Amino acid sequence: MRELGRRDLVLVALTFAAGSVDAVVFLRLEVFTAVMTGNIVFLGVAIGQGAVRNALRSLVALAAYATGVLIGSRLIGTVPRDTSWSPRLARALGLEWTLQAVFLAGWIVSAGAPDGFAAAALIACSGVAMGTQAAAARGLAPGMPTTYVTGTLTALLSELSALGGLGADWWRRAAIVLALAVGAVTGALVLVLAPLLAPAVPLVVVGVVLALGRAP
Secondary structure: HHHHHHHHHHHHHHHHHHHHHHHHHHHOOOOOOOHHHHHHHHHHHHHHOOOOHHHHHHHHHHHHHHHHHHHHHHHHHOOOOOOOOOOHHHHHHHHHHHHHHHHHHHHHHHHOOOOHHHHHHHHHHHHHHHHHHHHHHHHHHHOOOOOHHHHHHHHHHHHHHHOOOOOOOOOHHHHHHHHHHHHHHHHHHHHOHHHHHHHHHHHHHHHHHHHOOOOO
């Protein structure tokens, strides 16, 4: 039970980080790098409006996310369901942390306003990071994604409306949905108050997860 509790904390923390990432990237680069459903819509709208730049950014985000999922899936393998940590998970999240650090460095170099090739490079970096996280979370808990919560929210609301009452996992679903929202709020607030430090939020969160994961 203790390991399952730690696993849930890891999932909630990673969801918070993803919400922060998407808030910052969307507000500055006009795409999502964690929620790919939104990018597919953005891509369709951009194509329909003839907005070449926006279409290219969406394509970069989609391709980068897919690459991250492929890399993350190879790194993570299968994590035992009764544990919250493994060396494979540490490698996958370590790669994500490294990519988040590269993103932060590029963000600072571009003074928090990347454009052109710099914007595309940062979108690619963030997309691979989020794809890697998504694969890691899927290996850890297949039914609890951390980069998108539509299915999680649907399941929670379905349970709320059911006559049989809530299932045993309702609080996990609620915590993940809330974490994504709080992460987005945090990312947006830091972007307003300290723009150059906004990408540091997910970097710190993933770093804490890595540190705590190695704790006995």
